[in-house]
Amino acid sequence: MSGMDLQGRHALVTGGGRGIGRAIAEALMQAGATVTVTGRDRAALEAAVGEGAAHGFAVADVTDPAAVQAAVDQAAAQRGPIQLLIANAGTAASAPFLKSGPDVFRRMLDVNLLGVAYAAQAVLGPMIEHGFGRIVAVASTAGLKGYPYVTAYCAAKHAVVGLVRSLAAETVRTGVTVNAVCPGFTDTDLVAESLDRIVQKTGRSREEALSEFVKHNPQGRLIDPREVADAVLWLCGGNARSVTGQAIVVAGGEI
Numbered sequence: 549m550s551g552m553d554l555q556g557r558h559a560l561v562t563g564g565g566r567g568i569g570r571a572i573a574e575a576l577m578q579a580g581a582t583v584t585v586t587g588r589d590r591a592a593l594e595a596a597v598g599e600g601a602a603h604g605f606a607v608a609d610v611t612d613p614a615a616v617q618a619a620v621d622q623a624a625a626q627r628g629p630i631q632l633l634i635a636n637a638g639t640a641a642s643a644p645f646l647k648s649g650p651d652v653f654r655r656m657l658d659v660n661l662l663g664v665a666y667a668a669q670a671v672l673g674p675m676i677e678h679g680f681g682r683i684v685a686v687a688s689t690a691g692l693k694g695y696p697y698v699t700a701y702c703a704a705k706h707a708v709v710g711l712v713r714s715l716a717a718e719t720v721r722t723g724v725t726v727n728a729v730c731p732g733f734t735d736t737d738l739v740a741e742s743l744d745r746i747v748q749k750t751g752r753s754r755e756e757a758l759s760e761f762v763k764h765n766p767q768g769r770l771i772d773p774r775e776v777a778d779a780v781l782w783l784c785g786g787n788a789r790s791v792t793g794q795a796i797v798v799a800g801g802e803i
Contacts, residue, residue: 554784555580560623560630562610562667563637565592567736568686571773572634572780577603579781581632584623586610603627610637610663613670620670629678630671632784635664636686640738642745645699653700660704665711672724681724682784685712686776689732689764689799709795716793725792729779732799733761735770767800 559576563569564585573596576583583603585596593605604626606619624630639659641652664685675681690698691705709728716726733739739761746757762768776798782788783796797803 553580553786554632554781557581557631557784558623558628559583559632559634559784560620560667560671561585561634561636562608562616562663563587564605564634565589565596567738568731568734568773568776569634569636570596571777572636572686573597575774575777575781576632576634576784579784581784582627584619584627584630586616586619587637610635610666611658613662613666616663616666617670620667624674629674631675631678631680632682632684633667633671634684634686634780635667637663638686638688640698640701640742642697642701642742644697648700653703656700656704657707660701661707661711664708668711668715668726672719675724676719676722679723681719681722682788683712683715683724683726684780684783685726685728686780687712687728687730687795689730689797689803691728691730692795692797692803695764712795713793720792725783725789727783727792728795729776729783730795730797730799730803731771731776732765732797732802733770734773734776736773739770764802765800766802769800771798771800 559581561573564573565587573583573585585593585605586608590607597603606622608615608619687708688705690702691709712728743757
């Protein structure tokens with residue numbers, strides 16, 4: 549395998565039904581990979597992979613390790629061993645620190661950190677056995693810096709970057725690479741929903757709310773999900789075999 553040719557590779561994308569995950573799934577398909585997407589919304593997953601037998605989906609909640617393992621087993625039985633894992637599923641919660649109770653922190657850690665860990669544990673054994681694997685976690689600039697009012701989210705994403713760096717060191721001689729991509733605020737439905745909440749709670753216009761997001765990006769814009777997908781494609785390719793333990797920022801120069 550060389551460059552961006554992923555023909556014959558089987559990729560699993562968690563949270564692949566929408567947003568960044570869907571863009572990644574589409575890019576992997578275009579590069580020749582066989583793709584399995586997971587998530588909780590069956591209709592979104594079906595739409596992401598389209599018709600035909602080449603690709604597939606499994607309904608699974610990443611916070612449930614048994615469900616993740618079952619999804620991996622099902623995908624491997626139907627389409628062969630998983631060689632590329634894109635641990636994308638995530639969620640964000642916004643609140644002042646003093647109003648962020650234990651439930652908020654648990655939810656952020658369960659989805660954003662443990663969801664990555666469970667998926668990686670489910671695929672890593674066969675990857676090591678076959679001497680090849682690519683694990684890419686979709687983290688965030690919030691894994692590399694702090695933002696106000698999202699302390700639980702930032703803590704979880706920092707933990708993801710730590711997980712990536714540690715697992716990369718542990719697997720460095722196995723043929724498996726482990727990396728993270730760290731997008732800034734991206735033009736997804738998740739951001740759109742956040743904008744809706746800001747408008748509802750503050751009475752600001754949508755343009756004013758959007759300006760709060762794009763001000764972090766020196767280019768003054770939201771990131772296109774396809775830009776994140778391109779970074780993931782490169783990390784999955786043969787020419788990135790010496791790249792492991794990295795947190796690659798896609799944020800217009802913010803970091």
